[in-house]
Each structure stands twice: as C-alpha cells, then as structure tokens.
Amino acid sequence: MLSRAARSLYRLGFLIERTENIARILDVNSRMSVEQEVFSELDVWSPMLEITHNREGFEERFGEVCAVNVVRLLLADSENPYSVRACIIEAREIARTAREMLSEELWLHINRFYLQMEHELGSGNLHRWHDFSENVHLFCNAFHGLRQNTMVRGDAWQFMRMGVALERAQMTQRILQIKYHLLLPSTHDVGSPLDMHQWQALLRSVSGYEAYRRLYKAKIEPAKVIKLLLLNPGFPRSLHFGIREVSLALREIGMCNEDQHRLYRDTEQFLDDLRGGAAGEDIISMGLHQYLQSVDTRCHMLGMQVHKAFFDTVTVSLEDDRERCFTIQINQQQQSGNTIFPHPLQKELCA
Amino acid sequence: MFDRTDAAPFDEAFGPDGRVRPEYAAAIDYFKKQGVQGIDHMHQSADLAMLNQGVTFTVYSDSRGTEKIFPFDLMPRLITAHEWDQIECGIVQRVTALNLFLEDIYHEQKILRSGLIPPSQILGSSLYCREMSGLNPIGGVHVQIAGIDLIRNQNGEHMVLEDNLRCPSGVSYVIENRLVSNRIMPELLGSYRVRPVSQYPQMLYEAMNSFSQSDKSTVAVLTPGVYNSAYFEHTFLASQMGAELVEGADLLVNNDKLYMKTTRGLKRIDVLYLRLDTEFIDPLVFRPDSLLGVPGLMHVYRAGNVTLANAPGNGVADDKSLYAYTPDIIRFYLGEEPILPIVPTYLGSRPADLKYMLNHLPELVVKPTDASGGYGLVVGSHASKQELAECSQRLKANPGHYVAQPIQQLSTHPSFVEQEDKQAFCSRHIDLRPFAICGADGDVKVLSGGLTRVALKRGSLVVNSSQGGGSKDTWVLYPDKNGIASGVSHA
Structure with a gap:
C-alpha cells in the first residue's frame, strides 16, 4: 500500500493505544492514591508525570503536582502530546486523511467520539473525569472490536495492528515502571498491605487482575506479576504478546527490502529472548528497572526501524544493461512535501 | 407553514x-x-x-x-x-x-x-x-x-x-x-x-x-491534501471507487511512467483523476512553485502512459x-x-454588443471574463448611479474583459x-x-x-x-x- 497511507494507519493504531494507556495510567494512580490519606508523604502523581515525559516544567505551567492538575494535563491539555485529547485530535485527523482505508463504521466511531470529547472538554469542566476516563476505555475497546470485525485483513489492517502492538508493548513496561518510581515509605513496607495494594492496583489497570488470579491464585507476588505482564504469551497486554503481534503483522505484510528483513529478524530475536527464558534471567541479573529500560530502548528501536523500512524509503527495482534485476532503497523526501527525482533514474543510481 | x-x-x-x-x-x-x-x-x-x-x-x-x-x-x-x-x-x-x-x-x-x-x-x-x-x-x-x-x-x-x-x-x-x-x-x-x-x-x-x-x-485520485475544502469529496470518491487517494508527494515519474510509492516498492498508475487545477499539476511545465503536483507528469501524459x-x-x-x-x-x-438554451450573453469584444451593453446597463449583470465566485460582478438593478458610471468606464477601457447578461x-x-x-x-x-x-x-x-x-x-x-x-x-x-x-x- 501507499507508504504515506501505511504510516497513517500505523500512527492511528499507535495513537488509539496511547490514548487507552494514558487513561489506564490515570486509573492505576487514582487507585493507588486511595491510601494517600494514610501515608501523606506518598507522592503518586510524580511517577506518572515521569513516565509520560511531563515532569519537566510542570510546576511552571500548572503549579502544584496534585490530582486535579495532573488530570487536566493528561486528559484535557491539547498542547501536550501525551494527553488523551491531543491523541484523539490527531487520531481523528489521521482517520480523516486515511478515511478511504478505514471501514465506515470505524471512521464513524472515531469521529463521533472526537465530537463528543470536544463538546465535553471544551467546557473545561473536569469534575466528571472518572466517567470520561471510563468512556475512553470503552471507546478504545470498541475501536479494536470494530477493527477486528469490519476490516479486511490487508496491509491497512496489518499496519494498524503493528502500531497498536508496539505501543502496547512499550506502555505495559512503562506502567510497571510506575511501581518502581513509587517508592514505599520504608523498606519495611516491602510486602506490606500497602505494597500489595499497589501491585493489585497495577494489575487492575492493565485488566490483569482476573488473569493473574486465574493463573497464580489470590496471593500477589511481584515476580509473578512481572512474569504475567512481560513474559506471558497469552495475556493480551503483555510485552511478549505485543512483540508477537508485531512479528505476525510483519509476516503478513511481507518483506521486500533489506531494512524490512532486518526489522523482521530483530523482532524475531526479541521474541526468542522473551520466549526462551533468557528474559527471566535478565530481569533478575539486571534488576527490574534496568531491564525495563532495556526493553524500552528495544521497543523504541523497533519503532524507528519500522519507519525506516516502510515509510521513509521506497524500494525500486532496476534492471542493468545485462538485464540483471536488482532492487535498491531510496529515501523519500516526505518533509518537503514534494519529490524531486533525478531523471532518468537509472543512470543516476547506477553511476 | x-x-x-x-x-x-x-x-x-x-x-x-x-x-x-x-x-x-x-x-x-x-x-x-x-x-x-x-x-x-x-x-x-x-x-x-x-x-x-x-x-x-x-x-x-x-x-x-x-x-x-x-x-x-x-x-x-x-x-x-x-x-x-x-x-x-x-x-x-x-x-x-x-x-x-x-x-x-x-x-x-x-x-x-x-x-x-x-x-x-x-x-x-x-x-x-x-x-x-x-x-x-x-x-x-x-x-x-x-x-x-x-x-x-x-x-x-x-x-x-x-x-x-x-x-x-x-x-x-x-x-x-x-x-x-x-x-x-x-x-x-x-x-x-x-x-x-x-x-x-x-x-x-x-x-x-x-x-x-x-x-x-490502477486508478488514483490526486488531491491537494487534507486542507483543501473539498477533501471530503476526494476521500469519498476514492473510497467509493476503490481507487488510491494520492498526494503529489506520493507519486514519482521515471522513464516516462507514473508511479506511486508503496511499502512494496513502486506501483504504476494508469489513470489519474485530477482534483487539482491544471496550473499546479506539474512544476516542470506549469507553475514552478507548485508543491502539490508531480514533476514530469506532463511528459508521462505526452508519452501516452x-x-x-x-x-x-x-x-x-x-x-x-x-x-x-x-x-x-x-x-x-x-x-x-x-436542446438547452443559454442565457443571452453580450460580449464586450463585439462592437454591437458593447453598444447594447452601454445603453442597457441597469437591466444587465456585467461579469469580468476571468473571475469566478461572483467576484467583480455588477448587478445593474442593484447598483447605484455612481457604480453604473464606473462600470461603464471600465467597460469602455477594456471591453474584451467583460460580458453581460440580462438579469434572470x-x-x-x-x-x-x-x-x-x-x-x-x-x-x-x-x-x-x-x-x-x-x-x-x-x-x-x-x-x-x-x-x-x-x-x-x-x-x-x-x-x-x-x-x-x-x-x-x-x-x-x-x-x-x-x-x-x-x-x-x-x-
């Protein structure tokens, strides 16, 4: 499919997933903040700003780090790329430009939610943000349902799937990082009811609480939570699941140039590490925080490779004087809005 | 009611x-x-x-x-x-x-x-x-x-x-x-x-x-982009026809053929439905400052491709x-x-018509030939004496630039x-x-x-x-x- 369209659909999937994750992060924090009354020194909002890259300059813009202000930033601030509103505005704009690639139902779903959101947030009233956040969950889940039910499994679908999967993989490990940032009042509290409560809130925020109980029964052990969220191949929000989705999407799309093959190899390698237990050992030897950071980097690299392999370059097949066929990747000058292409192409490239 | x-x-x-x-x-x-x-x-x-x-x-x-x-x-x-x-x-x-x-x-x-x-x-x-x-x-x-x-x-x-x-x-x-x-x-x-x-x-x-x-x-619809006021129609037609919706930057010309850039390489385009004015379609032939078109498009067209x-x-x-x-x-x-009549039209470039126009301005709509969207239009029955006088001046100065029609x-x-x-x-x-x-x-x-x-x-x-x-x-x-x-x- 058209590289520009592929980029749009990838980005659309990515944005919807990010929207959902922002709502989930808010969710985990508001669940964790329940005990803030008891442990007044517990700062639940700062870690959240940390993982959404919003910590810097927050005070200058919003003042005190507190629930109201953080919610405003993450839900309603259209200037903040890490807010629900900005993501939905962009997603809707992309859907508008890629409308011919989407099913009618999917487009209507996005546009309706956008109009409803602008109507609700336009008033600046955030009293009912819990309701709104819940609507975001519903919207995103319905989006995935419509995507599954109304779209042909063609390239458009696969690129969207890839955007969703990669962002989900990355965000699940970020949500885990909240727990790391959220220091307990003292080391005595490790394993305390508070600690347990936090793990439970975290599980709930990724819809993993029921899954956890089914797999490991009621007792919450951090090692098992980590295993579920990172390594379980069957849990739809786990890192493993996400990376496998990327790999499956790539296989369906097919590879036709070197960067695409490399991307696929790297994805498979990542998947192997997650599958083969190497990751489990890494988590122990590196420590959770270091491990999560390395995963973050790896996901980020995959994202860059996707751009390079599919959106920023185009593959050209050429024939030389002896009628030997070869392919070559050339950069697209997307930014300029126009391509000035050497003519005739052949001589220029073979020289 | x-x-x-x-x-x-x-x-x-x-x-x-x-x-x-x-x-x-x-x-x-x-x-x-x-x-x-x-x-x-x-x-x-x-x-x-x-x-x-x-x-x-x-x-x-x-x-x-x-x-x-x-x-x-x-x-x-x-x-x-x-x-x-x-x-x-x-x-x-x-x-x-x-x-x-x-x-x-x-x-x-x-x-x-x-x-x-x-x-x-x-x-x-x-x-x-x-x-x-x-x-x-x-x-x-x-x-x-x-x-x-x-x-x-x-x-x-x-x-x-x-x-x-x-x-x-x-x-x-x-x-x-x-x-x-x-x-x-x-x-x-x-x-x-x-x-x-x-x-x-x-x-x-x-x-x-x-x-x-x-x-x-392969049929494609060439749009100037999402900021065009008719963009909805462009996506609508592309999706309803099952055609590709492309922008100038999605296309390139090589060896007198037109291609679009896809994730699988270049794909030939046979028919391009232009939703762009002629002057913007090819900067090599028409307006050189156009970023919306495809350089070399007219060559492809001339080659019959x-x-x-x-x-x-x-x-x-x-x-x-x-x-x-x-x-x-x-x-x-x-x-x-x-079968369908046109509205009688007087051309400033014809002397007899010009004479009629100058004598019957209050009953006529006078239009410049090169403007659209109602710009520069003078409706005789609605115009003041001064406006009519100015209109008649302009007509005499550059008659070929105007046409007139009876008010319908x-x-x-x-x-x-x-x-x-x-x-x-x-x-x-x-x-x-x-x-x-x-x-x-x-x-x-x-x-x-x-x-x-x-x-x-x-x-x-x-x-x-x-x-x-x-x-x-x-x-x-x-x-x-x-x-x-x-x-x-x-x-």
Whole structure:
C-alpha cells in the first residue's frame, strides 16, 4: 500500500493505544492514591508525570503536582502530546486523511467520539473525569472490536495492528515502571498491605487482575506479576504478546527490502529472548528497572526501524544493461512535501 | 407553514395561481403532517448525521480551521421524468460538443478557420494550454467529468448558466444527501419513484477504467491534501471507487511512467483523476512553485502512459466569454440545435454588443471574463448611479474583459428557514448542477440527480456555500406507469 497511507494507519493504531494507556495510567494512580490519606508523604502523581515525559516544567505551567492538575494535563491539555485529547485530535485527523482505508463504521466511531470529547472538554469542566476516563476505555475497546470485525485483513489492517502492538508493548513496561518510581515509605513496607495494594492496583489497570488470579491464585507476588505482564504469551497486554503481534503483522505484510528483513529478524530475536527464558534471567541479573529500560530502548528501536523500512524509503527495482534485476532503497523526501527525482533514474543510481 | 411572499415568477412547488404542482402534493402533505416541531427535529437529526459522517467543509476563520456542514434542506427538489429527459439530452449534447471542440482547438482548429469564433478569443486566452496542442488523449476525450450549472427562468425553462469542465465538485453531497433523506424520511422517499444516485462511483470507475490499456489498471485520485475544502469529496470518491487517494508527494515519474510509492516498492498508475487545477499539476511545465503536483507528469501524459481526467487545458472551453459561443459550437460540430438554451450573453469584444451593453446597463449583470465566485460582478438593478458610471468606464477601457447578461429571475423552491422569528417553508432561489461522465468511447452519461443549491438568505441569488448557501436532495422521478410524467405512485 501507499507508504504515506501505511504510516497513517500505523500512527492511528499507535495513537488509539496511547490514548487507552494514558487513561489506564490515570486509573492505576487514582487507585493507588486511595491510601494517600494514610501515608501523606506518598507522592503518586510524580511517577506518572515521569513516565509520560511531563515532569519537566510542570510546576511552571500548572503549579502544584496534585490530582486535579495532573488530570487536566493528561486528559484535557491539547498542547501536550501525551494527553488523551491531543491523541484523539490527531487520531481523528489521521482517520480523516486515511478515511478511504478505514471501514465506515470505524471512521464513524472515531469521529463521533472526537465530537463528543470536544463538546465535553471544551467546557473545561473536569469534575466528571472518572466517567470520561471510563468512556475512553470503552471507546478504545470498541475501536479494536470494530477493527477486528469490519476490516479486511490487508496491509491497512496489518499496519494498524503493528502500531497498536508496539505501543502496547512499550506502555505495559512503562506502567510497571510506575511501581518502581513509587517508592514505599520504608523498606519495611516491602510486602506490606500497602505494597500489595499497589501491585493489585497495577494489575487492575492493565485488566490483569482476573488473569493473574486465574493463573497464580489470590496471593500477589511481584515476580509473578512481572512474569504475567512481560513474559506471558497469552495475556493480551503483555510485552511478549505485543512483540508477537508485531512479528505476525510483519509476516503478513511481507518483506521486500533489506531494512524490512532486518526489522523482521530483530523482532524475531526479541521474541526468542522473551520466549526462551533468557528474559527471566535478565530481569533478575539486571534488576527490574534496568531491564525495563532495556526493553524500552528495544521497543523504541523497533519503532524507528519500522519507519525506516516502510515509510521513509521506497524500494525500486532496476534492471542493468545485462538485464540483471536488482532492487535498491531510496529515501523519500516526505518533509518537503514534494519529490524531486533525478531523471532518468537509472543512470543516476547506477553511476 | 408555507410562506410564499418571496416566491419568484416561477416557483418549483406552486403554480402561478398558488396551487400545488401535482408532483409536489405528496411532499407538501407529508411535511404538513410532521408539523414545524417535527421538521425542526428532523433537521437536527440530519445535521447530526452529516457531522458524524464528516460530510463537512473547512472554514479558515481560526488556526485549526472550523468544520462546517453544508446546510441541508429537507424538502427535496423534484424533477419529473419529462423535465429530466430534456435536461439529460441537453447535457449529453453539450458535453459531446465541448469534447469535440476541445479536440479540435488543440489540433486542426477547424472552428477557427470557419470564422465562427475569432481566433483571438481562443489563442489569446490565458486558459489556452499550449502544452496540450497536438496531444492525443485516448478517444479524443478531454472532458471525462463535467458539472453543468442550470437555472430555471421566469417561464420555467431550464437554461445553462455555466459549464464546469475542470474539476467540478459537489457530487459527494448528491450521494450523501440521498443517504440522509433515506434515513430521516424513508416514508416520503418510498412514496415517490425516485431514480437512484448511489451508482455514481461505479459509473466513474468504469469510465476511468475504460481509458486504461491493461485489464488490471490502477486508478488514483490526486488531491491537494487534507486542507483543501473539498477533501471530503476526494476521500469519498476514492473510497467509493476503490481507487488510491494520492498526494503529489506520493507519486514519482521515471522513464516516462507514473508511479506511486508503496511499502512494496513502486506501483504504476494508469489513470489519474485530477482534483487539482491544471496550473499546479506539474512544476516542470506549469507553475514552478507548485508543491502539490508531480514533476514530469506532463511528459508521462505526452508519452501516452497515463490518462489525466479531466485533461489539462479545459479551462478555455468553460470560461465566461466562450459561453456565448456554445450554441454555435453545438451547431458546428453536431449539426443540431441546442436542446438547452443559454442565457443571452453580450460580449464586450463585439462592437454591437458593447453598444447594447452601454445603453442597457441597469437591466444587465456585467461579469469580468476571468473571475469566478461572483467576484467583480455588477448587478445593474442593484447598483447605484455612481457604480453604473464606473462600470461603464471600465467597460469602455477594456471591453474584451467583460460580458453581460440580462438579469434572470431564478426559480424559487420552498425551503425550511427561520424568518421573522418563526420557522416555515419560505421561497428561496435555487439552481441545479447535474453531473456527466464520459468514457473512452465518447459516450456521455448523466447521473439521474444533481446538486440543487439553495440561497438560504432571504432575497439572495447567491447559492455558494461560502455565502450562506445550502443544498437539497434532488429527486429525479421515473415516468409514471400511466404515462403521466408526474412520477407519484398512486398505490
């Protein structure tokens, strides 16, 4: 499919997933903040700003780090790329430009939610943000349902799937990082009811609480939570699941140039590490925080490779004087809005 | 509920004696039954449906651009089978003749040799595209898609107001309006025998495909991008046709072939539906500062490796001064009398016409030949003495730059508006833009329907969306079973 369209659909999937994750992060924090009354020194909002890259300059813009202000930033601030509103505005704009690639139902779903959101947030009233956040969950889940039910499994679908999967993989490990940032009042509290409560809130925020109980029964052990969220191949929000989705999407799309093959190899390698237990050992030897950071980097690299392999370059097949066929990747000058292409192409490239 | 104070001499729904025309009886009964509140409610549902569908155009009043819906008037405009026969034949005749005319002026120029049209009129026009001369589009077809603007005068005659042979827009509204009608008032729609319009994308695709030599051709729609006010229509047509929607940056030219950049490499394009003015399509040939087009596109076209629809250079056939010659063009190429009359037009470039214009300014509309959208237009009856004097000065100074037409009484149609603080169906001026498509065999097909635009402002003759215009669903009726061409089913 058209590289520009592929980029749009990838980005659309990515944005919807990010929207959902922002709502989930808010969710985990508001669940964790329940005990803030008891442990007044517990700062639940700062870690959240940390993982959404919003910590810097927050005070200058919003003042005190507190629930109201953080919610405003993450839900309603259209200037903040890490807010629900900005993501939905962009997603809707992309859907508008890629409308011919989407099913009618999917487009209507996005546009309706956008109009409803602008109507609700336009008033600046955030009293009912819990309701709104819940609507975001519903919207995103319905989006995935419509995507599954109304779209042909063609390239458009696969690129969207890839955007969703990669962002989900990355965000699940970020949500885990909240727990790391959220220091307990003292080391005595490790394993305390508070600690347990936090793990439970975290599980709930990724819809993993029921899954956890089914797999490991009621007792919450951090090692098992980590295993579920990172390594379980069957849990739809786990890192493993996400990376496998990327790999499956790539296989369906097919590879036709070197960067695409490399991307696929790297994805498979990542998947192997997650599958083969190497990751489990890494988590122990590196420590959770270091491990999560390395995963973050790896996901980020995959994202860059996707751009390079599919959106920023185009593959050209050429024939030389002896009628030997070869392919070559050339950069697209997307930014300029126009391509000035050497003519005739052949001589220029073979020289 | 029906206020006829502003009705023109010819009203579509009511005869001169105030009686309802037979084909409108069922519609008027229906709306009377709904009551003002019911209609208001229906209107809101219609607007919401349009908004959710994203059937909008962009108004650039703030930085992000506000999206507005093109106001939709519930009361459909009805066209009987008998009336439509004449419109359809007239448009087929007109588009056929204009295609022959364009092929001629870019080749042998027989019509110029015959002396029917002064050569300066064509060759001196800034719209004459020298890059097209000697070029052979498949089938000699220059106009694949046309939108012909019609008005109805005081006698109820349909007349051609303007031809749009470059990139006529509005057809998406024709289809969307019908969808909304079907949703909001299915009973009324079902009680008439209305010809469908939803087959348009297929008609368009078949026509586009007929220009390709290969069986597996790729058709693409070239859009200037999401910021264009007609972007909705571009995505609509692309998705409905199953064509690719491309921007200039998605395309490249290599070895005189046109390609689009895909994730699997380059893919050849056979037919390109241009939704971009000629001057922007190729910076190597036309405007060098255009970032919207494709460098080298005209080379591909000249090499016969792509079909451009519409062909570049059609502007010379739809400009205001050529309009006066269109009846002669029809007679010259087809040997037939024009089926649809044009509004009598006086050309400043003809001395006799100029004299008439100067003597009859208060009865005329004076238009500059090169402007569109009502810019620079002087309506004699509405102008002050000073304005008329200035107009006459300008005319004398540069007569070739102006045309004039007698002021026309556009027909009116009941339209649901708020007037004097109450909502009612008031008479508002309307026009009609039917759409025609021409395939490689030169056969012109007209979509049985069209965009009826309505000037919602009281007394206004301007139907443009930017000036408070709206649209109506246009129902072209099948002939009645009894041969009475009313189209109302008596079941």
